Amino acid sequence: MHSRTKLAKTRLAAAVVVAAAALAASPWVLGQSCPATGCAIPGITVPNGLTICSGTGTNVHDSTQFHKGTQLCNPQTIDPANWVYGPEHDLTPAQQVAPFWNVVTTKMAAGLPVIGRRWSAPDGSDYCSVAPYVDSGPNANHFTWADQRHAALDNSSLWTYWRSNTICPGLTFDTTAAKGALGSSLDEREAQHDADGGGIVFFRPVNSVKDAQEAVFWSFWPPFGHRSQGGAPSNYDTKISQIGAGAYRDSYNMNAVMIAQIATVAGAQAADGIAALDGIDALYLDEQDLAFQAAGVANYAQLASGVQAAAQAHGKYLCRVNRTANPNVMTCLPPTMLSAAALLKREWPLRRLDGNGMPMGSTKMAGLPSRAN
Amino acid sequence: MLRKITQTAVRLTAAFAGATATMVACPTSGQTPVNTGFIDPATWIRGPLYDPPATHPIWNPAKIARMTAGTQWALGTQNGFSLTAYCAQATKTSAAAIYPATWTEMQHSATEWTQVWAMWNQACAYAPVSAPGVLTPGAHVPGSRLSTLLRRDIQKALDGGAMNLVIPTMDSVEEAQDVIDLVYFPPIGHRTYGPGQWQTMYANVPGGYRQTFNDNINIVFMIETILGSQAAGAIGANGNVDGLFGATADLGNFSGYLSGDTDYEKLIRSSYDAAHSHGERACTAFGFQGRVSNAGFPAPYGSFAYQFDCYQN
Numbered sequence: 001m002h003s004r005t006k007l008a009k010t011r012l013a014a015a016v017v018v019a020a021a022a023l024a025a026s027p028w029v030l031g032q033s034c035p036a037t038g039c040a041i042p043g044i045t046v047p048n049g050l051t052i053c054s055g056t057g058t059n060v061h062d063s064t065q066f067h068k069g070t071q072l073c074n075p076q077t078i079d080p081a082n083w084v085y086g087p088e089h090d091l092t093p094a095q096q097v098a099p100f101w102n103v104v105t106t107k108m109a110a111g112l113p114v115i116g117r118r119w120s121a122p123d124g125s126d127y128c129s130v131a132p133y134v135d136s137g138p139n140a141n142h143f144t145w146a147d148q149r150h151a152a153l154d155n156s157s158l159w160t161y162w163r164s165n166t167i168c169p170g171l172t173f174d175t176t177a178a179k180g181a182l183g184s185s186l187d188e189r190e191a192q193h194d195a196d197g198g199g200i201v202f203f204r205p206v207n208s209v210k211d212a213q214e215a216v217f218w219s220f221w222p223p224f225g226h227r228s229q230g231g232a233p234s235n236y237d238t239k240i241s242q243i244g245a246g247a248y249r250d251s252y253n254m255n256a257v258m259i260a261q262i263a264t265v266a267g268a269q270a271a272d273g274i275a276a277l278d279g280i281d282a283l284y285l286d287e288q289d290l291a292f293q294a295a296g297v298a299n300y301a302q303l304a305s306g307v308q309a310a311a312q313a314h315g316k317y318l319c320r321v322n323r324t325a326n327p328n329v330m331t332c333l334p335p336t337m338l339s340a341a342a343l344l345k346r347e348w349p350l351r352r353l354d355g356n357g358m359p360m361g362s363t364k365m366a367g368l369p370s371r372a373n
Numbered sequence: 374m375l376r377k378i379t380q381t382a383v384r385l386t387a388a389f390a391g392a393t394a395t396m397v398a399c400p401t402s403g404q405t406p407v408n409t410g411f412i413d414p415a416t417w418i419r420g421p422l423y424d425p426p427a428t429h430p431i432w433n434p435a436k437i438a439r440m441t442a443g444t445q446w447a448l449g450t451q452n453g454f455s456l457t458a459y460c461a462q463a464t465k466t467s468a469a470a471i472y473p474a475t476w477t478e479m480q481h482s483a484t485e486w487t488q489v490w491a492m493w494n495q496a497c498a499y500a501p502v503s504a505p506g507v508l509t510p511g512a513h514v515p516g517s518r519l520s521t522l523l524r525r526d527i528q529k530a531l532d533g534g535a536m537n538l539v540i541p542t543m544d545s546v547e548e549a550q551d552v553i554d555l556v557y558f559p560p561i562g563h564r565t566y567g568p569g570q571w572q573t574m575y576a577n578v579p580g581g582y583r584q585t586f587n588d589n590i591n592i593v594f595m596i597e598t599i600l601g602s603q604a605a606g607a608i609g610a611n612g613n614v615d616g617l618f619g620a621t622a623d624l625g626n627f628s629g630y631l632s633g634d635t636d637y638e639k640l641i642r643s644s645y646d647a648a649h650s651h652g653e654r655a656c657t658a659f660g661f662q663g664r665v666s667n668a669g670f671p672a673p674y675g676s677f678a679y680q681f682d683c684y685q686n
Contacts, residue, residue: 068630068634069667070671071671072670072671072674074636074639077603078640079599087630088625156454156484188521192521228481229623231452231482
């Protein structure tokens with residue numbers, strides 16, 4: 001189940017098994033040398049898990065053993081593969097068990113469905129209509145997602161809404177749905193700006209395991225990821241203080257949610273590896289895009305089933321969007337609710353397929369008369 | 374972008390070869406083709422268009438500061454969109470340093486390029502030096518700390534008038550070379566030549582903007598990560614970089630140690646040493662000006678008196 005695994009991976013796991021590779025490690029490896037199937041590079045794509053200082057033989061996270069002001073933990077040549085990450089962002093025992101400050105993480109940790117709504121107006125004029133948090137019932141709404149992929153939204157408008165807890169009349173932090181960002185790319189710029197702006201639920205389009213690794217790489221803090229520090233939002237601070245969680249910098253990794261959007265044939269074919277990644281909390285089966293991408297080249301139904309199976313096999317959530325709803329509604333179900341029987345009962349707009357497993361109408365579209373007629 | 378690195382290497386090799394060939398073989402007539410063989414970057418002899426003047430005039434005050442040993446220079450930070458606040462940063466003065474360029478923040482801000490260009494298009498944004506090569510207090514140009522290494526951002530910054538670029542989270546020699554490729558005009562790099570705000574801003578610079586840009590652009594790479602610290606020496610060896618910036622907050626973020634910890638000192642020292650060992654400027658946050666490390670650190674990190682050259686402020 002979704003839990004505090006990120007924290008464990010980041011801070012406590014000395015037993016991380018890494019497959020490879022004393023490569024000359026750099027993000028360049030992700031971009032060029034790392035294959036589409038992904039790679040496991042200690043200190044880069046996976047934490048190296050080291051906690052014992054080679055200089056002193058002591059545990060760097062135990063202040064009674066290691067004295068950071070007078071001792072050097074890392075006397076060796078600087079190298080991510082063997083750098084012992086220091087204690088500055090450690091959580092206290094009390095902070096480690098404090099509640100989550102992202103309601104979506106709270107829901108996921110409890111194995112409950114999470115539901116969210118889309119907004120897209122460039123001036124943010126539709127944000128407040130979807131922003132209210134509704135815990136349950138037919139209008140349940142736990143997160144919003146800003147559609148940066150198919151709308152003209154940019155950060156100057158997004159930040160205005162994300163960084164305030166009171167921009168919508170009558171709403172507070174606790175009555176506002178978690179802030180999500182459906183990004184258009186995997187680059188550092190977008191990941192940085194979405195997180196700095198106050199986003200906490202991220203959707204990234206991925207076509208491979210490597211893409212998913214890159215999404216995680218740029219969106220999470222070190223040593224789990226490679227997010228740069230500076231200009232972090234303050235709108236979570238009051239809540240963090242109320243619940244006794246670690247500071248935003250220190251507790252962000254265990255609160256942020258990363259959802260991999262599967263919208264292509266390649267992405268669907270790689271779904272199992274994507275779902276297996278630590279840092280990926282859910283697969284978003286983009287039925288509309290995947291159906292059109294698959295038309296004529298692959299069997300959509302088979303691909304969609306594969307995505308569902310991948311989520312279930314790796315204990316990750318599966319998200320779908322009802323595009324007939326206005327605004328669009330995304331529903332993310334826990335793996336315990338992803339039984340084949342349950343899935344078959346659901347009515348998804350693009351499950352209406354023709355005999356070839358293609359979306360209804362695609363054959364007709366291909367046969368449209370030419371303009372000359 | 375990094376996928377282009379192989380091509381980049383080819384281009385650069387070709388450019389250097391071409392430049393050499395141009396010096397020895399370029400005819401003066403426009404009627405006779407110089408390049409008579411198959412078109413190939415490896416053998417293309419570059420023509421004389423946009424050759425810099427023989428005097429190579431340096432008109433960028435940030436570049437002059439970089440070239441003047443002992444100068445303490447700083448970049449005024451503009452975070453967000455404000456025409457008046459930008460002017461205050463551009464014209465900032467201090468007894469502790471001169472301010473030859475700005476640090477228009479793009480990494481950790483929501484500022485868009487339309488807003489940046491508007492700030493840079495003001496009369497306050499550019500004050501020329503009194504003469505080429507002369508360190509002129511009060512002279513300044515626009516500059517930016519970019520969000521990442523995207524061509525999109527580099528192109529927009531330069532076309533908007535930036536003459537000082539700070540590139541964050543520089544992690545590898547390959548990334549550094551990619552940035553060089555995107556920033557510099559041919560034959561050093563691959564920057565495209567198009568209309569921009571620079572046309573009016575730098576219409577009267579000595580030697581012409583296009584001809585002298587490669588001599589005048591000032592580039593500082595930020596060393597913020599374990600990766601970057603590992604590669605700092607090799608990154609600094611790139612002859613087209615002007616400074617290495619030891620990041621203060623992000624070194625802690627990426628390492629798990631903060632200023633005051635011995636391991637942190639090892640990292641900030643690595644970028645500092647890498648810069649100076651290659652004749653470049655060592656930059657950092659303004660609060661580290663005059664920094665002397667803790668006496669309690671083990672050798673060689675204890676009681677070290679840094680002599681940084683440039684700062685974010």
